[in-house]
Amino acid sequence: MSDLHSPESAPATAASISPLLSTDAVLGRGPDAAVPAHYGSPLREQRRLLDRRALVDLGQLELLEVRGADARSWLTTTTTQILEGTPVGSASSVGVLSPQGRVEHLAAAVVIDEDAVLLILDAGCRAGLRRYLEMMRFAARVELTDRDDLRVLGGLAPAGEVLDGIGLPEPVAVWSDDWPEVAPGGVAYGPPPEDPAGTVLTVLDRAALEALPWQSGQLAGMSSFEALRIADHRARATHEVDDRSIPHELDLLRTTVHTTKGCYRGQETVAKVLNLGQPPRRLVMLHLDGSQDIPLDRGGEVRLGGPDGKVVGTVTSTGLHADLGPIALAVVRRNVPLDAALSVSGPPVQAPDPDGTGADAAAMTGAANGDGAAELWVDATQEPIVLPRDHGERPKTAKL
Numbered sequence: 001m002s003d004l005h006s007p008e009s010a011p012a013t014a015a016s017i018s019p020l021l022s023t024d025a026v027l028g029r030g031p032d033a034a035v036p037a038h039y040g041s042p043l044r045e046q047r048r049l050l051d052r053r054a055l056v057d058l059g060q061l062e063l064l065e066v067r068g069a070d071a072r073s074w075l076t077t078t079t080t081q082i083l084e085g086t087p088v089g090s091a092s093s094v095g096v097l098s099p100q101g102r103v104e105h106l107a108a109a110v111v112i113d114e115d116a117v118l119l120i121l122d123a124g125c126r127a128g129l130r131r132y133l134e135m136m137r138f139a140a141r142v143e144l145t146d147r148d149d150l151r152v153l154g155g156l157a158p159a160g161e162v163l164d165g166i167g168l169p170e171p172v173a174v175w176s177d178d179w180p181e182v183a184p185g186g187v188a189y190g191p192p193p194e195d196p197a198g199t200v201l202t203v204l205d206r207a208a209l210e211a212l213p214w215q216s217g218q219l220a221g222m223s224s225f226e227a228l229r230i231a232d233h234r235a236r237a238t239h240e241v242d243d244r245s246i247p248h249e250l251d252l253l254r255t256t257v258h259t260t261k262g263c264y265r266g267q268e269t270v271a272k273v274l275n276l277g278q279p280p281r282r283l284v285m286l287h288l289d290g291s292q293d294i295p296l297d298r299g300g301e302v303r304l305g306g307p308d309g310k311v312v313g314t315v316t317s318t319g320l321h322a323d324l325g326p327i328a329l330a331v332v333r334r335n336v337p338l339d340a341a342l343s344v345s346g347p348p349v350q351a352p353d354p355d356g357t358g359a360d361a362a363a364m365t366g367a368a369n370g371d372g373a374a375e376l377w378v379d380a381t382q383e384p385i386v387l388p389r390d391h392g393e394r395p396k397t398a399k400l
Contacts, residue, residue, distance in 0.1 A: 020057045021214040028222045030298075031123040031238040034060045038221030045220035046227060046322045049155065050197065052162050054220040056154035062126035063150050063203065064107075066133070067116040068142035075109070075117055078136050080247075080257040080264050082185070086111055091175040092183065093256040094119070095247065096132060101269020103245040105129040106237040106256065108201060110173040118173050120152060120201055122237040151206040154225050159202035163218055169208040175201040177255055179232065185258035187274060189251045190233075190387040193285075197228040227319030230327050233285060233385045239298060240283060240316045240329060246270075248279035249331065251386050275391070281313070281331050282386035286344065288318075288326040289379040296378060300345040302330050307343050307377040312336045315344055328380070338384050346376035 017034035019025050025036035035057045038045060048054035066075060076084040081094040088111050096105040105128060108120040121129060130144055150172055153159045158174050176199065177183070180192035229236065235250035246269060247257050257270060273279055288296065302313035313332030321327050328344065336342075 017059045018210070020059065020209060020212075021216070021219050023216055026221070032060055032222045034123070036219075036221045037223045039216060039219065042221060042223050042320065043322050046224035048217065049220040049224045049228070050322065052155065052157050054155070054218060055159055055162050055202075056220050056222060056225040058152040058154045058201065058222075058225075060123040061152045061201075062121045062123065063147035063152070064119040064121065064126050064130055065112075065116060065145045065147050066119065066142055067113070067145065068140070069115055070141045071115050071117055072111065074137075074140040074142055076261070077263050078133065078265075080266075081109065082258050082261050083109060083111065083117055088112070088114060089174075091177060093177060093252075095252060095256045096129065097247070097264065097266025097270070099265055101246050101266035101273075102243065103241050103247055103250070103252065105132065106235075106241065106252075108175045110175045110203070112173050118147070118203065120175060120203065125237055149206050150203050151209050153202045153204065153209070155200050155202070156197055156228075157200055159200075159204065166218070167212055169205045171202050171204050173203040175203070179234065179255060183255040183258075185260045186255055187253040187259055189248055189253060189279075189389065190385050193231060193233045196232045198232070199229070199234070223319065226317060227321045227327070230285065230317050230319045230329050231321050231324055233283070233329075235283060235329070236317065240331060242331075244281075245331075246273065246279055248273050249281045249386060250283050274389070278334055278388055279386065280334055282334050282336075282384075284313075284330055284332055284385055285383040286315075286328040286330055286342065286380040287324065287383060288328060288344065290325045292376075292378050294346040294376045294378050296326070296328060296344060296346050302332055302380070303343045303345070303377075304336055304340055305343075307345075307375070309343065312342070329385075334388070338382060338387070340382065342380045342382065344378045344380050346378055 019036050024040040026038055027033060028035060028037035045054060072083045076082050079094040079096055081092050091110045094107050094109045095103060098104050110118045112118045133144060155162050160168055180196055182188050240250055247253055253259060296318045298316050298318060300315040301311050302315060303309040304312045313330045315328050315330045317329040319327055
């Protein structure tokens with residue numbers, strides 16, 4: 001499997017972003033290092049988030065404004081989505097593919113004016129997309145502006161509806177979609193999640209947000225937001241995307257790729273795999289055995305046939321869901337049986353070994369690495385997200 005996607009550095013680094021609420025905050029890691037993973041009670045925070053009584057500080061997200069007379073028609077030709085002719089306030093998911101159809105950039109897009117679109121990107125992803133758009137500008141009448149004066153709040157409803165009366169400023173933009181409903185021009189590659197929570201991103205003035213007297217109970221941590229995203233079967237640019245990803249593997253054709261509009265880079269691969277082939281890998285949600293009480297993180301191996309079996313994929317996201325328990329997203333090979341039991345690697349630990357034989361470590365995990373540290377493994381069952389596509393019976397061809 002390829003290495004996980006590594007976003008580029010961006011001007012708004014983790015060091016330059018302060019959490020909206022620091023009381024009891026435990027900061028996240030990786031792309032989410034600038035914002036709290038939780039405030040001391042992750043599951044209680046998640047319940048408030050589900051009940052639409054709390055928001056999530058998404059200060060690590062980056063914003064890019066595209067403004068000008070040609071902004072919407074130009075983005076329609078340079079991305080995978082149609083933005084021209086849509087009403088002001090409309091929201092969509094957009095992507096940029098390589099000439100070979102691999103996923104290079106993902107963004108949430110909101111039409112904020114007749115001649116302006118606001119793009120919301122994951123941490124560290126803005127610089128690469130901006131560089132690509134600058135190269136594609138040519139004679140287009142557009143201007144690109146980094147909007148570091150804005151900040152994003154996440155939730156299951158617009159921020160003003162969740163926390164009414166605390167003095168939130170008027171939103172600059174609100175992004176939401178009807179996930180897992182298939183967008184116009186989209187194609188679903190598998191079944192929808194059973195009980196999707198949805199996502200709403202509210203973009204507000206950064207200074208005004210940071211000046212508010214935030215209190216405990218008003219915010220949930222990023223770990224809560226991630227758990228709901230995993231349960232919703234949604235891929236994230238900094239987690240599920242690597243240098244081999246094509247949109248079919250991650251169910252991105254559902255809302256991000258408009259399959260009938262044409263005129264975008266990588267469309268040949270999209271059409272060929274959609275109509276004739278199968279993606280080489282597939283996104284899957286894993287239900288992890290919580291009785292083993294082993295913490296997992298992204299990057300762990302996924303094996304078929306137990307800890308000694310064949311490596312068939314990589315864990316890309318992990319979370320603890322208030323109802324589903326420990327869950328994860330993984331990208332696995334397409335030939336992995338849909339109902340196969342899998343094993344996921346946890347972090348190595350130095351197991352107790354009182355007599356120096358290594359027996360305790362072997363009994364605990366059945367494996368050890370070269371340093372004598374026990375390799376922990378967790379049992380996992382699959383909840384398929386991407387399924388093989390039925391192309392019907394192939395037409396018969398004449399024999400020469």
